[in-house]
Amino acid sequence: MPGYDGEKEQVLKRLRRVEGQVRGLQRMVEEDTYCIDVLTQVSATTRALQAVALQLLDDHLAHCVVDAAREGGPAAEAKVKEASDAIARLVRS
Amino acid sequence: MPGYDGEKEQVLKRLRRVEGQVRGLQRMVEEDTYCIDVLTQVSATTRALQAVALQLLDDHLAHCVVDAAREGGPAAEAKVKEASDAIARLVRS
Amino acid sequence: MPGYDGEKEQVLKRLRRVEGQVRGLQRMVEEDTYCIDVLTQVSATTRALQAVALQLLDDHLAHCVVDAAREGGPAAEAKVKEASDAIARLVRS
Amino acid sequence: MPGYDGEKEQVLKRLRRVEGQVRGLQRMVEEDTYCIDVLTQVSATTRALQAVALQLLDDHLAHCVVDAAREGGPAAEAKVKEASDAIARLVRS
Numbered sequence: 594m595p596g597y598d599g600e601k602e603q604v605l606k607r608l609r610r611v612e613g614q615v616r617g618l619q620r621m622v623e624e625d626t627y628c629i630d631v632l633t634q635v636s637a638t639t640r641a642l643q644a645v646a647l648q649l650l651d652d653h654l655a656h657c658v659v660d661a662a663r664e665g666g667p668a669a670e671a672k673v674k675e676a677s678d679a680i681a682r683l684v685r686s
Numbered sequence: 687m688p689g690y691d692g693e694k695e696q697v698l699k700r701l702r703r704v705e706g707q708v709r710g711l712q713r714m715v716e717e718d719t720y721c722i723d724v725l726t727q728v729s730a731t732t733r734a735l736q737a738v739a740l741q742l743l744d745d746h747l748a749h750c751v752v753d754a755a756r757e758g759g760p761a762a763e764a765k766v767k768e769a770s771d772a773i774a775r776l777v778r779s
Numbered sequence: 780m781p782g783y784d785g786e787k788e789q790v791l792k793r794l795r796r797v798e799g800q801v802r803g804l805q806r807m808v809e810e811d812t813y814c815i816d817v818l819t820q821v822s823a824t825t826r827a828l829q830a831v832a833l834q835l836l837d838d839h840l841a842h843c844v845v846d847a848a849r850e851g852g853p854a855a856e857a858k859v860k861e862a863s864d865a866i867a868r869l870v871r872s
Numbered sequence: 873m874p875g876y877d878g879e880k881e882q883v884l885k886r887l888r889r890v891e892g893q894v895r896g897l898q899r900m901v902e903e904d905t906y907c908i909d910v911l912t913q914v915s916a917t918t919r920a921l922q923a924v925a926l927q928l929l930d931d932h933l934a935h936c937v938v939d940a941a942r943e944g945g946p947a948a949e950a951k952v953k954e955a956s957d958a959i960a961r962l963v964r965s
Contacts, residue, residue, distance in 0.1 A: 601901060608898045615891045618924075622883050628932040632958045635925045636965040639918060643777055643965075645897075646914045651770040653907040658747070659762060662755030669752060677744040679911045683777050684736055685871070686915040686922075697808050705801045711831075712794045715787060721839040725865045728832045729872040732825060736872075738804075739821045746814040772818045778964070779822040779829075829963055837956040844933070845948060848941030855938060863930040869963050870922055 600652050607645050614638040646683050650676070693745050700738050707731040739776050743769070786838050793831050800824040832869050836862070879931050886924045893917040925962050929955070 615638060621631050653676060661672035708731060714724045746769060754765035801824060807817050839862060847858035894917060900910045933955060940951035 601904075604901050605898060608894060608901065612891060612894045612898070615887060615894055615921075619884060619887045619891070622880060622887065625880075628928055628936065629954055629958050632925055632928050632932075633961065635921060635928065636961045639921050639925070639965045642894075642914060642918050642921065646911055646918070647770070647774050647777060649907055649911055649914065650773060651766070653911075654747075654751070654766045654770060655763070657907065658751070659755040659766060662752040663758070665756070670748070673744070673747045673752060675908055677740070677747060679908050680743060680773055680776075681740050682912065682915045683773075684740060686918045694808060694811075698805055701801060701805045701808065705798060705805070708794060708798045708801055708828075712791060712798070715790050715794065718787075721835055721843065722861055722865050725832055725835055725839075726868065728828060728835065729868045732828050732832070732872045735801075735821060735825050735828065739818060739825070742814055742818055742821065746818075750814065768815055772815050775819065775822045779825045833956070833960050833963060836959060837952070840933075840937070840952045840956060841949070844937070845941040845952060848938040849944070851942070856934070859930070859933045859938060863926070863933060866929060866959055866962075867926050869959075870926060 600648070604645060604648060604652075607641065607648070611638060611641050611645065614641060643683075650679065650683070653679075693741070697738060697741060697745075700734065700741070704731060704734050704738065707734060736776075743772065743776070746772075786834070790831060790834060790838075793827065793834070797824060797827050797831065800827060829869075836865065836869070839865075879927070883924060883927060886920065886927070890917060890920050890924065893920060922962075929958065929962070932958075 614634070618631065618634055618638065621634060658672050658676055661669045707727070711724065711727055711731065714727060751765050751769055754762045800820070804817065804820055804824065807820060844858050844862055847855045893913070897910065897913055897917065900913060937951050937955055940948045
């Protein structure tokens with residue numbers, strides 16, 4: 594399924610960038626960068642991670658939830674409940 | 687549809703409680719309550735509002751998105767996109 | 780203290796606006812407004828509440844924490860700890 | 873200053889753990905781990921990053937802001953303003 598693979602590659606690319614940001618944060622701390630500048634970078638990294646989460650969720654709704662909804666029955670309800678719980682964890686984190 | 691009405695009544699109940707919390711906050715500020723105690727109450731009110739949002743979203747996924755998925759086609763895709771955007775606004779707010 | 784009173788009035792004004800937003804949300808739900816539009820309004824209300832919290836925190840740092848820091852000793856440390864805990868609750872809510 | 877160094881080492885330790893979590897996320901995506909399980913891990917990583925931010929902020933308030941408050945004058949006000957802005961970015965990210 595080329596669609597999935599394209600999405601997977603995009604998520605991996607974003608995660609590698611987040612890894613680079615986290616390593617950059619370590620360097621900043623090691624070099625005693627001013628606290629507020631480190632904090633600004635932490636906020637940027639948190640937002641990058643949230644963007645990963647939102648993409649994963651979007652893909653999940655578009656594929657798994659929609660497929661389950663089409664099949665119908667209790668499986669569809671379970672998928673919606675599972676997605677809602679994941680969204681709640683995201684909103685609260 | 688009795689299901690919808692039950693959900694609507696529950697959302698309204700939660701919103702009335704949030705309104706009470708916001709009025710309580712005004713009283714606290716008027717009576718010069720200690721700042722940190724007001725802040726604790728603001729955090730509780732924010733969480734109550736988020737719970738409203740999560741319930742609305744859950745109901746939306748379970749009804750509108752699932753119904754659109756069953757019908758299929760571009761309408762289903764549009765509903766998923768719309769829900770994803772709403773989730774993104776929530777996560778970022 | 781005129782400074783405090785100006786800040787207090789501003790916080791009250793913001794809270795009254797938040798109360799209006801929450802009542803607007805109830806009307807939207809009663810009139811069966813489309814879910815996604817209600818959600819957009821909930822996000823706006825949450826952001827308005829966060830702005831109240833940030834103002835309260837700002838005032839608290841500028842007055843209580845700065846005053847305690849000037850007096851020094853364990854009271855200053857306790858104030859910083861208390862403010863940090865309030866910030867943590869905010870960030871997590 | 874041994875206090876600062878202890879804090880610095882602790883922040884670095886947390887950041888190295890976050891880096892490990894982000895690499896774990898890449899592995900999960902490469903191995904096609906179920907979306908919802910990846911999302912749960914993203915939420916945990918976001919919380920770990922927030923904990924880094926809260927520690928940095930706590931240290932900043934306890935050292936820089938308290939020191940500036942003791943010196944007084946416009947520098948103290950500027951430090952409080954700068955800290956408030958950093959808190960606002962955190963709360964909104």
